[in-house]
Amino acid sequence: MAKVKSSTSAPGSSSLDPTDIIVPDDEVDYQTASPDNASETGSSSYSLSSSVVNYTYENGRRYHAYREGAYFAPNDEQEQARMDLLQHIIRIVLKGDLFLAPIGPNPERVLDLGTGTGIWAINMADEFPKATVTGIDLSPIQSNWIPPNCYFQVDDFESPWDFWDFKKPFDFIHAGNLAGSVKDVPNLLQRAKDTLRPGGWFEFVDFAPEPFADDDTLNDAKYFREWSKLCDEASIKFGKRMNVTSFYKQWMIDAGYKDVNEVVHKVPVGRWPKDPKLKELGEYFRLEVLESLEAYSFALMTRVLGWSIEEVQAFLTELRSEINNRKLHIYSKLYIVYGRKPETGEN
Numbered sequence: 055m056a057k058v059k060s061s062t063s064a065p066g067s068s069s070l071d072p073t074d075i076i077v078p079d080d081e082v083d084y085q086t087a088s089p090d091n092a093s094e095t096g097s098s099s100y101s102l103s104s105s106v107v108n109y110t111y112e113n114g115r116r117y118h119a120y121r122e123g124a125y126f127a128p129n130d131e132q133e134q135a136r137m138d139l140l141q142h143i144i145r146i147v148l149k150g151d152l153f154l155a156p157i158g159p160n161p162e163r164v165l166d167l168g169t170g171t172g173i174w175a176i177n178m179a180d181e182f183p184k185a186t187v188t189g190i191d192l193s194p195i196q197s198n199w200i201p202p203n204c205y206f207q208v209d210d211f212e213s214p215w216d217f218w219d220f221k222k223p224f225d226f227i228h229a230g231n232l233a234g235s236v237k238d239v240p241n242l243l244q245r246a247k248d249t250l251r252p253g254g255w256f257e258f259v260d261f262a263p264e265p266f267a268d269d270d271t272l273n274d275a276k277y278f279r280e281w282s283k284l285c286d287e288a289s290i291k292f293g294k295r296m297n298v299t300s301f302y303k304q305w306m307i308d309a310g311y312k313d314v315n316e317v318v319h320k321v322p323v324g325r326w327p328k329d330p331k332l333k334e335l336g337e338y339f340r341l342e343v344l345e346s347l348e349a350y351s352f353a354l355m356t357r358v359l360g361w362s363i364e365e366v367q368a369f370l371t372e373l374r375s376e377i378n379n380r381k382l383h384i385y386s387k388l389y390i391v392y393g394r395k396p397e398t399g400e401n
């Protein structure tokens with residue numbers, strides 16, 4: 055039977071597993087105005103060649119230069135703020151943890167694929183000062199104020215040549231919010247497994263892009279449902295499918311990982327839940343989802359689906375009012391999926 059989460063829930067419980075039902079707060083009211091308004095062996099400072107920083111600009115947003123066009127979302131400050139907000143939301147859901155895999159107290163080498171602003175890698179390096187944490191990304195958008203055991207590198211984890219040719223194996227590889235960034239996830243998992251030490255862990259953390267509800271208000275989220283379908287369709291045409299989070303577990307098993315675990319949390323979009331902690335989490339997530347609309351739609355819907363920017367903007371205006379509608383009890387699902395490379399000789 056489904057568990058009911060209400061304001062009487064245990065303090066500190068700000069996330070739900072999929073069997074919980076979120077109780078809506080009928081009293082909720084909030085403004086409807088849209089708030090739209092180095093390498094691993096080197097030092098943390100980059101030598102930035104023009105191929106890395108000659109950014110492209112399109113429809114008012116800035117896009118990466120290295121392997122131009124390989125990734126659909128912008129890399130400007132607006133997008134960096136969104137990524138940091140997303141990390142904050144994930145940490146609330148994970149009750150302050152940075153990951154779920156049982157990596158033990160002394161990881162020596164950690165790799166963060168598609169590190170974005172690098173906030174996860176920085177936090178990881180702080181938490182494990184004896185570990186070396188390397189974050190890699192197509193964009194050099196990471197802070198210069200980083201712990202001495204944290205390194206950033208501009209690189210392409212889908213590079214056809216030797217990105218995966220590391221000198222020493224890793225204890226832990228983390229892949230955060232990479233849905234829509236990877237051409238061939240099973241191949242990535244294989245390369246990662248080859249790069250882990252025996253017994254080392256791989257972990258995905260990612261939101262399912264489609265909206266969910268436990269009542270019939272999903273029927274009224276017409277634009278939200280359509281948007282997630284359009285983004286998925288465009289991402290398939292682009293060659294890097296977005297709607298893949300529910301496949302991670304089986305792909306990890308197929309790639310030969312052991313002790314594969316899938317943990318799913320419901321994360322409300324908006325302040326509609328009754329539970330005060332979920333209400334706060336939902337408000338953060340509503341702001342994040344509003345910010346993600348342009349980031350996810352502009353390039354995919356114009357470049358791939360051929361919409362004009364005016365058509366995209368008109369669609370997003372309708373979608374924003376749905377996201378701000380307190381009567382819709384929409385939530386998303388956060389997937390955390392992790393598994394370990396077999397020990398030598400283990401089947």
Ligand SMILES: C[S@@+](CC[C@H](N)C(=O)[O-])C[C@H]1O[C@@H](n2cnc3c(N)ncnc32)[C@H](O)[C@@H]1O
Nearest residue numbers: 125137168169170191192210211212230231235
């Ligand atoms: C949605 S962001 C997630 C950032 C960060 N992991 C997080 O969870 O906040 C995806 C990141 O992956 C990077 N990325 C996409 N494709 C990549 C590739 N082939 N190689 C390296 N980084 C890539 C993008 O530049 C972007 O910073």
